[in-house]
Amino acid sequence: MPSTAALSKKRKLSAASKDSKSKKVTKKSKAPSSKAITKKTPASQEDILELEDAIVESPKHYNNIVTLLGHFADLLDVHPQLAITAAVSLCRTFCRLMAKGRLIRSKEDSEEEAVIVAWLKDRYKDYVVELCRCLDHEEGAIQNTAMTLLMRLVKDEGLHQKPEGDDYYFPNGTFGKIVQAVVSVKNLDEEAKAEWVEKYVDAYDDVRFSFFLGMKHFLDDRTDQTIPPELLENAVNLLLQLKNLPTADTEEIETFYAVSPPSKPSRKSKPPALLLLSAHRKLVQETWCSILRYPLPQALCKSVLIAAERRIVPSFIKPQLLMDFLTACYDHGGTISLLALNGLFHLISTKNLDYPNFFTKLYALLDRNVFHVKYRSRFFRLLDTFLASTHLPATLVASFIKRMSRLCLAAPPGAIVVVVPFVYNLFKRHRATTYMMHRIPVDAEEAAEWAETGYQDPFDAEETDPLQTGAIESCVWELETLMSHWHPNVATLCRIIKEQFTKERYQLEDFLDHSYGSMFDTEVNRELKKAPVVEPDVPKKIFERLEGEVEGQNPLLDLWSFQ
Numbered sequence: 001m002p003s004t005a006a007l008s009k010k011r012k013l014s015a016a017s018k019d020s021k022s023k024k025v026t027k028k029s030k031a032p033s034s035k036a037i038t039k040k041t042p043a044s045q046e047d048i049l050e051l052e053d054a055i056v057e058s059p060k061h062y063n064n065i066v067t068l069l070g071h072f073a074d075l076l077d078v079h080p081q082l083a084i085t086a087a088v089s090l091c092r093t094f095c096r097l098m099a100k101g102r103l104i105r106s107k108e109d110s111e112e113e114a115v116i117v118a119w120l121k122d123r124y125k126d127y128v129v130e131l132c133r134c135l136d137h138e139e140g141a142i143q144n145t146a147m148t149l150l151m152r153l154v155k156d157e158g159l160h161q162k163p164e165g166d167d168y169y170f171p172n173g174t175f176g177k178i179v180q181a182v183v184s185v186k187n188l189d190e191e192a193k194a195e196w197v198e199k200y201v202d203a204y205d206d207v208r209f210s211f212f213l214g215m216k217h218f219l220d221d222r223t224d225q226t227i228p229p230e231l232l233e234n235a236v237n238l239l240l241q242l243k244n245l246p247t248a249d250t251e252e253i254e255t256f257y258a259v260s261p262p263s264k265p266s267r268k269s270k271p272p273a274l275l276l277l278s279a280h281r282k283l284v285q286e287t288w289c290s291i292l293r294y295p296l297p298q299a300l301c302k303s304v305l306i307a308a309e310r311r312i313v314p315s316f317i318k319p320q321l322l323m324d325f326l327t328a329c330y331d332h333g334g335t336i337s338l339l340a341l342n343g344l345f346h347l348i349s350t351k352n353l354d355y356p357n358f359f360t361k362l363y364a365l366l367d368r369n370v371f372h373v374k375y376r377s378r379f380f381r382l383l384d385t386f387l388a389s390t391h392l393p394a395t396l397v398a399s400f401i402k403r404m405s406r407l408c409l410a411a412p413p414g415a416i417v418v419v420v421p422f423v424y425n426l427f428k429r430h431r432a433t434t435y436m437m438h439r440i441p442v443d444a445e446e447a448a449e450w451a452e453t454g455y456q457d458p459f460d461a462e463e464t465d466p467l468q469t470g471a472i473e474s475c476v477w478e479l480e481t482l483m484s485h486w487h488p489n490v491a492t493l494c495r496i497i498k499e500q501f502t503k504e505r506y507q508l509e510d511f512l513d514h515s516y517g518s519m520f521d522t523e524v525n526r527e528l529k530k531a532p533v534v535e536p537d538v539p540k541k542i543f544e545r546l547e548g549e550v551e552g553q554n555p556l557l558d559l560w561s562f563q
Contacts, residue, residue, distance in 0.1 A: 052089040098160040136185035158258025179214035204257035219290040246280040247314040305339035363466040371415035377512040394432035399466035405478040414515040421506035439475035
């Protein structure tokens with residue numbers, strides 16, 4: 001075993017310092033070794049394996065760890081295969097050292113042995129840093145190998161580096177460096193990230209717990225809110241890839257990767273946080289709150305809102321903490337407001353949160369753009385839920401009916417076929433609004449006024465408050481107009497407003513997926529029982545010469561001649 005003086009002389013260690021830590025190995029100052037190999041004399045795989053065997057053979061060859069670290073760092077860009085061989089040898093070496101207890105200090109160790117343990121720990125940290133640096137390498141094979149070696153180290157460190165007195169231990173320090181590297185590097189392949197999340201983070205409870213812990217520390221360290229946009233995007237995308245999040249219905253925490261539970265756990269007053277479902281959910285909640293304090297780009301904001309209801313909100317212990325984020329998105333307008341609707345209504349209906357202007361904002365979302373966004377079906381599903389209560393004022397419901405009917409005048413056919421059955425269901429559910437379908441003069445004076453000036457629609461389309469629009473005093477003449485629509489299917493569907501309301505309600509799911517494409521496919525695939533009549537004589541001209549017109553005076557006659 002090398003002495004303290006030998007280590008200080010050959011490896012430039014500061015054994016006399018208080019922390020007993022050595023200087024890190026760099027390319028400029030590398031500890032000399034009799035078997036050191038430089039770029040000019042590249043090592044072979046046999047040389048690397050000999051260095052590894054020597055380390056295992058006797059502690060006096062621990063200096064070979066520095067040589068292997070040098071090969072790994074120096075040969076990565078020159079001879080990648082040899083560098084990976086050195087990395088694998090180092091992984092096996094450190095795993096064997098951890099299994100033998102050489103990387104953990106015991107009370108019986110002498111001062112000289114304590115110095116060696118500290119030195120080995122420093123070399124282990126250097127090795128982890130070099131592996132994390134490989135995650136940013138351009139070659140995917142090197143990235144995958146580095147990730148595999150890092151996770152192997154995490155597993156062995158959790159099994160063999162457990163402090164005395166701890167029943168459950170996970171190497172959060174090492175894994176936190178991996179999380180920071182995955183978020184920070186630029187060249188890490190997206191498929192490699194997805195595989196890492198699926199294979200480790202989503203599969204094991206202890207890895208997921210440490211992942212959120214490392215992500216939270218990574219975000220909290222940037223208290224000045226100067227996190228680069230690319231790092232924020234990487235962090236959000238990683239969090240959104242998680243599918244197996246803890247919820248109130250999750251069973252006990254029992255799937256471990258690096259944690260080795262004791263056969264007879266000690267009886268303590270309180271179990272460790274790693275075993276508590278509430279601790280897992282709280283950590284998920286705190287991590288997302290740390291993310292949402294930053295201004296998210298529009299694309300990221302949409303992704304978070306889409307995942308909010310089904311994956312994010314169920315994991316929160318207090319979903320009310322999302323209220324500020326959801327209301328800010330709801331006030332933003334456009335597509336973001338549509339996506340924020342569901343989560344906001346969930347908090348209002350289940351957590352008794354108050355949002356007085358909810359229907360006013362909802363009414364403002366009904367504009368011509370809502371018929372053209374790809375989230376149109378999602379919006380009408382939610383709108384049907386919001387207007388389902390029979391306790392809503394008829395004045396409020398009438399405003400929504402009138403506004404949708406007015407927008408149908410300039411809407412595509414695929415949207416109109418959704419609105420008409422939607423309005424039908426509202427009429428059936430809120431009988432006080434059916435007077436809008438059969439608006440007639442209330443007295444002879446009003447009838448005379450209509451005959452003289454025509455019908456004046458009292459509906460105020462510019463009013464933002466749905467309770468003040470005057471829609472209940474209006475009528476749905478827009479639907480009457482749509483009965484003459486150019487598309488026969490739309491015209492036929494609109495005629496249900498004139499018929500008796502014998503049907504209880506229409507299933508909106510039968511109409512929500514209609515579009516130009518689906519309507520075109522229906523027409524193309526329709527079987528014709530009778531062939532249409534075709535003009536047998538093809539005209540030779542479209543325009544005829546006017547009486548008295550001189551030849552060449554009208555150029556259209558020559559342009560539109562088919563002779």
